Amino acid sequence: MEHSIMEKQRKSSAVRLYFHYISIQIRCMMQYKKSFIMTTLGQFLASFNAFVGIYFMFRRFHSIAGYTYGDVLLCFSLISMEFSLSECAARGFDRFSSLVRQGTFDRILTRPRNEILQVLGNNFELTRLGRMVQAIIILFYGISQADIDWSFMKVITVVITILCGAAVFSGIFLINAALCFFTLEGLEVVNIFTDGARQYGEYPIDVYGKRMVKFCTFIIPYALVQLYPVKYLTGRSDSLLYALIPLAALLFLLPCYALWRYGVRKYKSSGS
Amino acid sequence: MEKLKKYVSFLRLRFAMGLQYRTAAFAGIATQFAWGFMEIMVFHAFNSSAPDAFPMGFGQLASYIWMQQAFLALFMTWFMENEIFDSIMDGNICYELCRPIDIYDLWFARSVATRTSRALLRCVPILLVAFFLPEPYGMMLPLDITTFVCFLAAMLLAMTVTIATCMLVYMLSFFTVSPQGLKLVFAMTAEILQGTVIPLPFFPPRVQRIMELLPFASMENVPLRIYSGHISGGEAAKAMLLQVFWIVVLITVGKLICRRAMKKVTLQGG
Numbered sequence: 282m283e284h285s286i287m288e289k290q291r292k293s294s295a296v297r298l299y300f301h302y303i304s305i306q307i308r309c310m311m312q313y314k315k316s317f318i319m320t321t322l323g324q325f326l327a328s329f330n331a332f333v334g335i336y337f338m339f340r341r342f343h344s345i346a347g348y349t350y351g352d353v354l355l356c357f358s359l360i361s362m363e364f365s366l367s368e369c370a371a372r373g374f375d376r377f378s379s380l381v382r383q384g385t386f387d388r389i390l391t392r393p394r395n396e397i398l399q400v401l402g403n404n405f406e407l408t409r410l411g412r413m414v415q416a417i418i419i420l421f422y423g424i425s426q427a428d429i430d431w432s433f434m435k436v437i438t439v440v441i442t443i444l445c446g447a448a449v450f451s452g453i454f455l456i457n458a459a460l461c462f463f464t465l466e467g468l469e470v471v472n473i474f475t476d477g478a479r480q481y482g483e484y485p486i487d488v489y490g491k492r493m494v495k496f497c498t499f500i501i502p503y504a505l506v507q508l509y510p511v512k513y514l515t516g517r518s519d520s521l522l523y524a525l526i527p528l529a530a531l532l533f534l535l536p537c538y539a540l541w542r543y544g545v546r547k548y549k550s551s552g553s
Numbered sequence: 554m555e556k557l558k559k560y561v562s563f564l565r566l567r568f569a570m571g572l573q574y575r576t577a578a579f580a581g582i583a584t585q586f587a588w589g590f591m592e593i594m595v596f597h598a599f600n601s602s603a604p605d606a607f608p609m610g611f612g613q614l615a616s617y618i619w620m621q622q623a624f625l626a627l628f629m630t631w632f633m634e635n636e637i638f639d640s641i642m643d644g645n646i647c648y649e650l651c652r653p654i655d656i657y658d659l660w661f662a663r664s665v666a667t668r669t670s671r672a673l674l675r676c677v678p679i680l681l682v683a684f685f686l687p688e689p690y691g692m693m694l695p696l697d698i699t700t701f702v703c704f705l706a707a708m709l710l711a712m713t714v715t716i717a718t719c720m721l722v723y724m725l726s727f728f729t730v731s732p733q734g735l736k737l738v739f740a741m742t743a744e745i746l747q748g749t750v751i752p753l754p755f756f757p758p759r760v761q762r763i764m765e766l767l768p769f770a771s772m773e774n775v776p777l778r779i780y781s782g783h784i785s786g787g788e789a790a791k792a793m794l795l796q797v798f799w800i801v802v803l804i805t806v807g808k809l810i811c812r813r814a815m816k817k818v819t820l821q822g823g
Contacts, residue, residue: 315734316731316733317734319735321734322734330745334750337755341599341606341608345602469584489595
């Protein structure tokens with residue numbers, strides 16, 4: 282009994298600690314207001330460029346592999362929402378290699394808190410909130426452009442797709458961080474699965490061929506959080522399986538977490 | 554002559570440094586392959602849905618994309634030297650200012666060295682594989698020797714334009730505390746206007762005509778389209794003249810800003 286209360290307190294203070302970390306980072310960032318505005322503008326342009334690309338391609342071609350402008354915008358908006366959610370939560374892993382190399386990770390391990398929480402809290406960037414706002418705008422625009430015959434189930438599908446998609450991206454960030462235990466450097470190749478997936482996920486995955494769909498179904502489950510639910514949402518399929526399949530993508534987190542735990546256990550410190 | 558020797562030896566030093574990062578190059582090559590492949594698949598899907606609307610031959614587009622990936626390091630505006638930004642921010646720039654060398658020329662030489670060493674390391678494997686890919690996904694050989702020579706010249710000019718534009722950003726960094734935002738805005742503007750998101754021929758003709766006059770179109774757009782045979786003859790010559798024009802303008806403006814910055818530079822950090 283007492284144990285469970287303590288456990289609860291510990292959990293709520295973990296959340297408090299995370300938000301405390303974030304508030305420190307925000308106050309720090311606001312010291313450089315002009316730079317903050319420029320960075321936000323730059324990130325806005327980044328999403329805008331992707332949108333302009335899609336817009337002009339569709340002005341010329343009108344459809345791709347049987348998908349309309351609205352369908353593609355739906356994919357684009359789902360992926361960018363998934364990505365920016367996971368970025369808010371897990372991009373802190375991006376600079377994990379420097380934590381390992383400089384030996385800062387040792388300091389984290391000595392504290393009586395979960396190490397993932399500390400790594401993430403140490404590295405929150407306010408500009409990600411700006412990208413989040415953008416992703417929300419794109420999401421509303423994408424959903425309004427897509428031809429969806431709404432039902433209760435479809436709303437649920439949108440919500441779980443976004444949440445599970447964010448989990449998939451977070452899993453990849455976690456893998457990238459875990460690899461640092463072995464290589465001391467982040468691997469640029471992993472970018473293919475984070476930034477690359479975001480960039481090329483703007484089009485439905487079957488555009489890239491059958492083999493790509495298989496890869497993204499069974500190995501890195503992007504198709505489960507983009508292609509199949511989009512098929513359900515746009516009425517290409519009525520199968521309830523397609524509506525709920527994003528949940529299966531959560532299984533991807535198991536091997537990611539296992540690799541991380543393995544790395545932490547093997548970790549022998551480095552740096553000075 | 555003596556003066557030139559300084560820059561050449563500096564260039565060689567940087568070049569040797571760039572060649573050290575072989576593992577990074579290997580990872581970069583893998584990434585660029587994936588990128589090129591995905592890009593071509595998207596265009597292929599668009600092409601099969603409406604082949605008449607495709608503004609260039611599909612083989613031309615494939616060449617355009619593989620060349621773009623192979624020589625990414627020459628043209629990408631976001632490949633800026635973080636060390637330069639850092640030195641401006643933390644005050645280490647004072648050591649460079651003490652040297653009897655013009656800072657603009659020094660950084661220019663440095664950028665040339667970094668970009669060419671990177672590109673040389675990465676282009677060979679990408680080009681090799683791209684040549685052996687099946688039609689129409691692979692690279693084509695250039696049409697004739699004149700095209701190839703034009704392409705090489707345009708590539709040199711394009712790299713010069715790219716670096717001269719990046720130099721403007723370095724120079725403007727003297728006037729702000731934290732240049733990362735400036736860098737991002739600039740890189741993103743260049744990304745769409747130089748044809749990285751989609752090649753310029755894919756824009757509507759009227760938009761394209763305006764874009765082609767801007768300095769950004771004098772970067773990768775010209776050599777890649779010359780190589781793929783999309784522009785040739787008088788059109789190519791005109792595009793290359795425009796490149797020269799922008800080089801003169803950009804370098805002049807860059808040097809002017811440089812002189813102003815040097816007059817009022819305040820060193821930060823300690």
